[in-house]
Amino acid sequence: MAVEHTRRYIRGFLSLDLCKVFPSFLFVFFYLLDLGCICTQELEFIHRSCGVVGYRPNVFSTTLSHLAATNCAHLILPFVAVREKLKEKVEDFFGCEFELFIEFTGLISWCRGASIGWHSDDNRPYLKQRDFAAVCYLNSHGKDFKGGVFRFKDGDLSSVIPIAGDVLIYTADDRNVHSVDEVLEGERLTLTVWFTRNSAHDEDAKLISLLSQRFSDHEKGKSYSFSPLPASDNMYWFSNGMSGFDIRCARIQNLGFRICSSKHQEFSTSDMAVDPLELLNMPIRLARGDKIFDMEFLNSLHGLQVVQFCHLKFSDLIASRKKEDGGTESTKPHLLDKVNGLELVLPCDHQLAEKVLCSMSCDDEALSFSWVAFKLAVTRWEEYMFSLYKELLMLIPHWVFHQTIFLAPTTEQLSCNQFSGFEEPLQNKLQR
């Protein structure tokens, strides 16, 4: 009798460095649509700019419903192809074609100190609907983090050393009891997707209902934007006994920037009536070294997205800067000298943040940082978000009609124009 297989490790499932070929993000985006290639770096960017404190100690997560709830529904798009491809693979491997629904999709990062003991993924009454799991590794053991080895309690494939681009699939029941060793250094990042046969737990249906509400507001002519809207402060707060840090603030600072008050708040930040963390939800400016970049970001999440985008695309931005000759007046960033009192005083334990989120790789960017490249990142970030946003508006009616989230643009989709009433470009508003 044939032995039923319950697990499989697939090497090189996701592509790693497509995003490094940046010059045209649109090209990359349509390339992704056409070929179904998925880039791990795009997902890493989303997690580092949108993630919140997770469900276990020292774990951070980004869920699709969180993206939708924080005005970042367009950032669901980079997940769509990978979800489709994973579902196909799982259905094919376990012989259940067209039977599965995606139950949950999440980017999950495990920082120093995070681990999980022996368990199966359906081991709680509220998780019984889970039939299969797929864990995609978005970064690598040894290079990006130490520890974090995945282990099965019995059977073959006893330990799995995560390598970026590889995927592990397994049944969620007690035939696959597993654990993850403690992460000793760095930040271990995965995209984890669970599948169910139970349509009552279909993640697509829940997301589509959220998005269709948003789409109907658009139809009614309400203008809305793609700028991120923070969730409640406690979702960003990493606590450790008496101290802690705000993850938005920590991720901005870990890339070498400091958060300063906006022009309009210069005189109000010393007002003790304001909860300091509330200031992260208001307009801010960013400083580095002894200079302040004189542009207001709508809130710290907006600043964080641009900082992370600049980090992701840094070498391409530097190359574009050289091509465009950074010396002309229009490309020169407007910088102010940093003076005392402008930097926000936030209750963030920076040492703890560095310890928990420490990066293992050495940063060339810190040595060759350029404000001209940063200014370019502001524009490129906005173009990228706008392209995703337009794409989302095209896809939503199709998702609603089919009650499933999928790519595959048709000629009809590409020609339909539903962008009227679009909010004016963010940057125009910001520069005023």
Ligand SMILES: O=C(O)CCC(=O)C(=O)O
């Ligand atoms: O990240 C991994 O390798 C597995 C994580 C896991 O076991 C879980 O989230 O249930």
Ligand SMILES: [Fe+2]
């Ligand atoms: Fe698990």
